Amino acid sequence: MQPAASMPRPRKRFLVQNGGNAEIEVTRARGNYVYDARGRKYIDFIMGWCVGNFGWARPALRRRVHAFDGPDYVYPNYTYEPWRELARLLVGLAPNGLSRCCRATGGSEAVELALQAAMLHTGRRKFVAIEDAYHGNTLGALSVGDGDDAVRVVSVARLKPPLDGDALDRLETRLKRRDVAAVIMEPIAMNLGVLIPGTEFMDGIVPLCHRYGTLVVMDEVATGFGRTGKLFACEHYDVQPDMMTIAKAATGGAAGIGALLVRDDLAETLERDGNVYSTYGWHPLSVDVAIANLLWIKRNQRRLLRQVDRTSAYFVKRLHAMAFPEEPEIRARGLAIAVDVRDETYAERVAKKCRTRGLLLDPQESVLLMLPALNVDRATARDGLDILEACL
Ligand SMILES: Cc1ncc(COP(=O)(O)O)c(C=O)c1O
Structure with a gap:
């Protein structure tokens, strides 16, 4: 029998998967939050990568x-x-x-x-x-x-x-x-x-x-x-x-x-x-x-898109004021927000640290990608950005 240390980890035994944050075992998702099997709550600034644009478990869709x-x-x-x-x-x-x-x-x-x-x-x-x-x-x-x-x-x-x-x-x-x-x-x-x-x-x-x-x-x-x-x-x-x-x-x-x-x-x-x-x-x-x-979406289009613009401006302003080790390039259109920190290892490290403190964002090479819900409230946006700032 193989020693326990070299046994395949459970997630590798039956499922083929590559990339990403596979250590997060999701059990629940509500609004702007994802919960894992250890009971931890994360602010979700990935939202399934442009899937949950208006938050998870929306009552109207659940019904x-x-x-x-x-x-x-x-x-x-x-x-x-x-x-x-x-x-x-x-x-x-x-x-x-x-x-x-x-x-x-x-x-x-x-x-x-x-x-x-x-x-x-x-x-x-x-x-x-x-x-x-x-x-x-x-x-x-x-x-x-x-x-x-x-x-x-x-x-x-x-x-x-x-x-x-x-x-x-x-x-x-x-x-x-x-x-x-x-x-x-x-x-x-x-x-x-x-x-x-x-x-x-x-x-x-x-x-x-x-x-x-x-x-x-x-x-x-x-x-x-x-x-x-x-x-x-x-x-x-x-x-x-x-x-x-x-x-x-x-x-x-x-x-x-x-x-x-x-x-x-x-x-x-x-x-x-x-x-x-x-x-x-x-x-x-x-x-x-x-x-x-x-x-x-059709009924609420104008209000929603106005909110996207306002929240986007808030993200960009906060990001510009943060102390990155090197001046980053910030690219944003609405709530598609990329912060190019010009260092792949640093981006990976920051994303990991954010994860341990309860914020999910997506490191893509030297870019920290943020895709929050389009109707994210200001308090949640602020909490998420505070975590990011503390992790730089
Ligand atoms: C721009 C773009 N096109 C196509 C796809 C493929 O979509 P799906 O994963 O639903 O097959 C993706 C998935 O991320 C995408 O980002």
Whole structure:
């Protein structure tokens, strides 16, 4: 028998998991707090990474889950009125021109559908993506993201930040070969430590791509539903994408869902030549939760987004006043907040110390990433930032 010390730790025995704070054994989550198996309470400035945008265990969504009396399941080839209702709601909230929705189980599947639509519609097989981006864990999504070369299944050219006028020129050079099906990117790159593209780049990208027959996919899986201070991050710019992916905060975490929103002509291509069958895409319970959540967001949109702006200003002011060992770069749009402390080991150490003192934030290389609930109250925001300040 092996000595106890080299026995696999329990979490490694059956489950495959990589990255992150796996030492936190979650038992409960309420509002802005996560509780662990040792009874510890943490202020959550990660919120499931852009999932619980309005706090955990929201009573209205909890009630909806418990009261759900619809069908267990609807076969994807039937029709179902709540599917149409949710599609209508999403289209009503989304940027102009996106008029139809494909059902998906989550963000990666939505991204796959976008890649499929782009390839079918243009007859091309190549993509352009931002260097080191992340778009999900399926093979197509990994290929356009930072996946290992060994799993790359579509050909991708990488556009290196900063995303400015010069990047637009570099993109044009690549597009001139007229073999790129689509450019895919996050309008504000949460996965690149809140990388904020310049206005010249974003306002120019769609006309430039269209000049060379290339489509534009905006991945709003993380930024969607208010995170950056607009309902969708695209709205910070004058940009009308051909396709948009959403997931995460659409249900606030109470159920799983994803969607690809497309223009009419792309919807027709997918219906004619594609495959949009998804066994668990838009499960009836998830649809019910998403409808309740989106109706609430729609009704409270202006108040919520104003609160995001105010809270964002508070975070930024506090962060600027903190004594970091080296002047950090603070990048913030709404409550997507990145503090680049320019030292990966230091960022990891600070995040760990915060964790022991009851604050969860996400270290991404040299960046401390904060994604608090969009309706976090001032007292909780202050308590969390006080912990961070004490841990520097
Ligand atoms: C920008 C972006 N796109 C796509 C995905 C994949 O979404 P999912 O994990 O729901 O498949 C993620 C996940 O973090 C993401 O951040």
